[in-house]
Amino acid sequence: MPPPAKKRGRLFIWHKHMELSFYLIQALNGVQYGFLLFLVASGLTLVFGVMGIINLAHGSFYMIGAYLAYWLSAMTGNLFIAVLLGLPLSIAVGFAVERFCISFLYARDHLEQVLLTYGLILIFNEGQRILWGNDVYGVAIPNWLSGSITLTDTQSYPVYRLFISFACIAVAVGLYFLIHKTRLGMTIRAGASNREMAQALGIDINNLFAAVFALGAGLAAFSGMIAAPVEAVYPGIGENILVVSLVIVVIGGIGSIRGAFAGAMMIGLADAFGKTLAPDYASFIVYGVMAAVLVWRPQGIFGGSPQ
Amino acid sequence: MSTQPIVDIRDLHVHYGSSHILHGINLTIGAGECICLLGRNGMGKTTTVRSLFGLAQPSAGNITIFGDDRTGVASHIIARQGLALVSENRDIFPNLTVMENLVMAARVSKSGSREWSLEKTLSTFPKLTERLDHMGDQLSGGEQQMLAIGRALMTNPELLVLDEATEGLAPMIRDEIWSMVRAIRATGMATLIIDKNISTLLDISDRAIILEKGRIVYEGSAQELAKKTELHARYLGV
Ligand SMILES: Nc1ncnc2c1ncn2[C@@H]1O[C@H](COP(=O)(O)OP(=O)(O)OP(=O)(O)O)[C@@H](O)[C@H]1O
Ligand SMILES: [Mg+2]
Numbered sequence: 072m073p074p075p076a077k078k079r080g081r082l083f084i085w086h087k088h089m090e091l092s093f094y095l096i097q098a099l100n101g102v103q104y105g106f107l108l109f110l111v112a113s114g115l116t117l118v119f120g121v122m123g124i125i126n127l128a129h130g131s132f133y134m135i136g137a138y139l140a141y142w143l144s145a146m147t148g149n150l151f152i153a154v155l156l157g158l159p160l161s162i163a164v165g166f167a168v169e170r171f172c173i174s175f176l177y178a179r180d181h182l183e184q185v186l187l188t189y190g191l192i193l194i195f196n197e198g199q200r201i202l203w204g205n206d207v208y209g210v211a212i213p214n215w216l217s218g219s220i221t222l223t224d225t226q227s228y229p230v231y232r233l234f235i236s237f238a239c240i241a242v243a244v245g246l247y248f249l250i251h252k253t254r255l256g257m258t259i260r261a262g263a264s265n266r267e268m269a270q271a272l273g274i275d276i277n278n279l280f281a282a283v284f285a286l287g288a289g290l291a292a293f294s295g296m297i298a299a300p301v302e303a304v305y306p307g308i309g310e311n312i313l314v315v316s317l318v319i320v321v322i323g324g325i326g327s328i329r330g331a332f333a334g335a336m337m338i339g340l341a342d343a344f345g346k347t348l349a350p351d352y353a354s355f356i357v358y359g360v361m362a363a364v365l366v367w368r369p370q371g372i373f374g375g376s377p378q
Numbered sequence: 379m380s381t382q383p384i385v386d387i388r389d390l391h392v393h394y395g396s397s398h399i400l401h402g403i404n405l406t407i408g409a410g411e412c413i414c415l416l417g418r419n420g421m422g423k424t425t426t427v428r429s430l431f432g433l434a435q436p437s438a439g440n441i442t443i444f445g446d447d448r449t450g451v452a453s454h455i456i457a458r459q460g461l462a463l464v465s466e467n468r469d470i471f472p473n474l475t476v477m478e479n480l481v482m483a484a485r486v487s488k489s490g491s492r493e494w495s496l497e498k499t500l501s502t503f504p505k506l507t508e509r510l511d512h513m514g515d516q517l518s519g520g521e522q523q524m525l526a527i528g529r530a531l532m533t534n535p536e537l538l539v540l541d542e543a544t545e546g547l548a549p550m551i552r553d554e555i556w557s558m559v560r561a562i563r564a565t566g567m568a569t570l571i572i573d574k575n576i577s578t579l580l581d582i583s584d585r586a587i588i589l590e591k592g593r594i595v596y597e598g599s600a601q602e603l604a605k606k607t608e609l610h611a612r613y614l615g616v
Contacts, residue, residue: 258482260473263473272463273533
């Protein structure tokens with residue numbers, strides 16, 4: 072083996088001002104990204120856990136959300152109106168996809184689900200190109216959220232990122248409440264563990280699944296909408312988030328919402344610190360974390376224990 | 379409508395793949411009737427019940443519920459006609475608490491009655507009251523069975539179907555279940571019971587049916603069958 076080349080990119084970059092505030096900001100960024108990833112991944116893992124469907128088109132709903140946030144806020148001049156209009160629209164698209172495509176796949180194996188939902192990605196991407204072209208768009212941060220919080224003389228933290236975290240926490244709490252404290256949530260959990268018995272007790276499982284799928288689509292679309300101002304809106308945005316979400320779902324244990332939360336936080340933090348401390352290896356870090364977790368627990372952190 | 383049968387099964391055939399399991403079953407269940415379905419292992423009792431609930435697809439024949447043809451209909455629609463199933467393997471939702479297992483099933487009856495409320499169900503199965511916050515998979519076999527019956531009652535059914543409700547339980551728990559079944563029966567609810575405990579079953583039931591290899595080989599009053607011990611030996615292996 073040749074001796075290691077001397078002139079390689081350094082593994083770690085140490086900033087001059089690497090004080091506590093630097094770590095604080097990276098931690099805040101990581102947690103914020105983690106919350107966002109959790110929102111996306113929770114929909115993916117919910118649809119798999121309840122319905123047994125591997126939905127590769129999940130990222131497409133994120134993409135639809137992001138483009139709707141751009142398009143509708145450009146038309147109305149207000150991101151919140153864009154969310155209010157775009158969210159029901161995305162949920163309706165999710166509902167239609169379940170009714171006209173996914174519902175034919177329940178009795179079929181995962182390969183066929185993967186093929187169909189991969190086909191859906193292509194269709195959604197083509198639709199995106201036809202409607203909005205290949206340009207990259209930015210979305211304005213609403214005025215009242217556009218400020219920054221001063222942390223030190225040189226460091227500050229944008230208010231909008233805090234807003235994203237709080238919005239995600241609010242939705243996550245709502246999701247927890249829905250699944251664990253409502254009758255609908257009971258029937259969702261019942262249907263997830265024993266479809267046949269739930270039906271024999273009078274639960275319309277087809278409607279239930281359509282609702283769960285639409286909920287998953289809504290979670291992804293909402294994430295895409297609120298992330299749009301900090302992340303540009305560009306072709307391929309859906310695939311990027313899909314890959315990261317799949318990694319999170321695998322890390323957390325397929326079907327586990329708790330696991331999705333743990334996985335999302337790990338990836339969010341690893342990404343934030345990785346990008347600044349080891350930029351050359353940043354794109355690898357996500358997979359490094361996954362490999363490490365799977366060596367430790369092949370079934371994922373919360374794998375094998377549904378919910 | 380009082381004379382209309384709850385369930386009318388005509389010439390029911392069921393296949394599992396290429397094996398012909400049920401060979402033309404006829405079964406009528408009237409309001410308030412208690413019928414027992416007997417037969418040795420693998421004779422088609424569970425299959426009869428599963429096809430009634432739309433969980434197994436008939437290859438021929440008709441299933442009529444309250445006068446409407448429900449052959450091949452989705453099982454949630456059949457359940458909503460007022461049929462409740464306590465299945466052979468209980469099928470408690472392990473990831474729901476006892477309370478949630480009961481509440482998720484709650485429904486008003488076809489006629490709008492809410493007789494079997496949570497309170498009434500819990501007073502019928504007081505043991506469940508102490509276990510309300512336990513998960514379904516933390517219960518003993520007897521408790522699971524009571525929960526399965528309670529859950530079925532929460533749907534306020536016209537017909538309760540019990541498939542092997544006392545199987546694998548200790549004698550004391552069995553007696554408890556039987557006395558609960560008698561109490562339920564006393565409310566006038568129709569019941570279809572499958573069990574291996576023949577003497578108790580015949581004592582509870584009005585009518586008895588014996589299945590042998592997917593065919594009805596005996597149908598008559600339970601009292602009479604109780605006397606015909608030679609039939610017990612021939613068809614029930616006792
Ligand atoms: N899913 C299935 N696939 C193929 N054959 C089946 C299936 N379920 C049941 N059978 C067969 O159908 C026949 C009838 O079974 P069924 O469960 O209805 O009997 P049973 O009278 O309820 O018996 P037991 O007293 O053991 O519960 C049996 O021979 C069984 O092996
Ligand atoms: Mg059986």
